[in-house]
Amino acid sequence: MKTNTWMKRSFLVTTALVSTLAFGSSVSAETSQTSNWTIEDASQIERTKDTTAPYIEPDFEKMAPELHVWDTWPLRNKDGSVAKVNGYYVIFSLTAPSDLLPGKRHDVATIRYFYSKDGKSWKLGGEAFDPTGAYGSRQWAGSAMIEDGELNLFYTATGRKGEEGVTYEQRLALAKGEVNASSEGISFENFDHSIILEPEGEHYQTEEQAAQGDIGYTFRDPWFFEDPKTGKDYILFEGNSAGTPAERTLDTNYIGSRSFQKDFSFTDEGFAKLFNGAIGxxxxxxxxxxxxxxLPPILEANYVNQELERPHIVTKGNQYYLFTNTHEHKFGPDLDAPDGLYGFSSDELTSGYEPLNDSGLVLANPEEHAYQSYSWMVLPNGKVISFYNFHDLDGKNISDLGGTTPEYQMSHFGGTLAPTIKLAIQNDKTKVIKDGHPGKIK
Structure with a gap:
């Protein structure tokens, strides 16, 4: 039973599930039932003291001055817990040379790794693997799991090797490699790469379908998850609802309750239908x-949001807590919401998700510094990592940056890990309780 009241006692997220949970059979398309993030839900989004991150002071040190560092994820054990290998923690990050304009970094992204004995003081290890042997013209975010001494590094293969110009085809890939650990640090070698999933057009939109009038296309961010209730293995990912705009029709369930529907009308329904984000x-x-x-998406945001990035799940008690990131400009025309970490909970893996804090908003930047961090990831211990994005923009919207000088853009981009935030979760409510050292995972 969920409650809408915040109890005085806070409970931090853990990976442990109570021992009385019943084990079930594997999920099938027949038992999956996609949940909707509705216009009614999202219309309730607003910053509160419990959902607003502290301001980040600009006097920070970059963890790797020669690099832009952004989307980051830890090496985990198969059960989702943060791994420690020969005394070292490991994180993987998207990186690019720090002399590159920040807006160009995605076109040359390389996955690198860092290692640490204390989980907060990170040393650059190097490229996770030789990108010439990987799929894609560059590799975007994913997840990493170690099992029996073998690294399973899931990533997004973006574009194709040898393409003449930058393209944005996205496929899910896996690099399996050997782990070398010594007193000197951690390294990886002997990788074998595989494409593990591509959009098929039935559950998830293909690039060709999106090209027929949609405003974007996504199929990325593979995140490995072992279901503790069944022992079955899955990947979550960001996608879009299948089909072309011409084939898309409005389901009133996308809007919300019957009472909300009575008073709601679209300002531009034709434009709103182009927002078809999904968590696959x-x-x-x-x-x-x-x-x-x-399988069918576990969550869709049709007519609500176009990109639900870096989805991931943590478990607590009998509940699955599903988190995702999105930008303010990815919301539909009838909604006003910030860049933020958004979340949902259910007692079933593939259905029944309801927004946390009524609206879904879990964590947003301060209104005066709306873009200071992004790409939040909730760890099993309740810590939330992210990267320091664009800061102290003198009241500018992030869309205004293209009209500023290269020097302005470079000086206002963080490109390193942001202070870690501690999050408390109880039932369907969350609360920011403190912040701490940048990049701290333990």
């Missing part, structure tokens, strides 16, 4: 994690 899920069909069956 696929079940592993072999033990090497290279083959998957795509």
């Amino acid at each position: 899920i696929a079940e592993a069909t072999n033990d090497s994690y290279t083959e998957y069956e795509a």
Whole structure:
């Protein structure tokens, strides 16, 4: 039973599930039922003291001065807990040379890794793997899991090798490699790369479908998840609802309750229908994690939001807590919401998700510094990591940056890990309780 009241006692997220949970069979398309993030839900979004991050002072040191560092994820064990290998924690990050304009970094993104004994003082290890042997013209975010001494590094293969210009085709990929650990640090070698999933057009939109009038296309951010209730293995990912704009029709369930529908009208329904973000899920069909069956999305934001980035789940008690990131400009025309971490909870993996804090908003930047951090990831211990994005913009909207000088853009981009935030979760309510050292995962 959920409650809408915040109790005085706070409970931090843990990976442990109570021992009385019943084990069930694997999820199938027949048992999956996609949840909706509705216009009614999102219309309630507003910053509060419990959902607003502290201001980040600009006197920070970059963890790797020669690099822009952004989307980051830890090496985890198969059960989702943060791994420690020979005394070292490991994080993986998207990186690019720091002399590059920040807006160009995605076109040359390289996955690098850092290691640390205390989980907060990070040393650059280097490229996670040789990108010439990987899929895609560059590699975007994913997740990493170690099992029996083998690294499973899931990533987004973006574009194609040898393409003449930068393209944005996205496929989900896996790099399996050996882990070398010594008193000197951590390294990886002997990688084998596989494409593990592509959009099929039935559950998830293909690039060709999106090209017929939509405003964007996504199929990225694979995140490995072992369901503690069943022991089955999955990947979550960001996608879009299948089909072309011409094939898309309005389901009143996208709007909200009947009472809300009575008073709601679109300002531009034709434009709103182009917002079709989804959080996808696929079940592993072999033990090497290279083959998957795509299931219906676990959450859709049709007519609400276009991009639900870096989805991930933490569990607490009987509940699954689903988190995702999105930008203010990815919301539909009838909504006003900030860049933020958004979340949902359910007692079932593939259905029944309801927004946390009524609206879904879990964490946003201060209104006066709306873009100071992004790409939040909630860890099993309740800590939330992110990267220091654009800061102290003198009241400018992020869309205004293209009209500023290169010097302005470079001096106002963080490009390093932001202070870690501690989050408390109880039932369907969350609360920011403190911030701490940049990049601290333990």
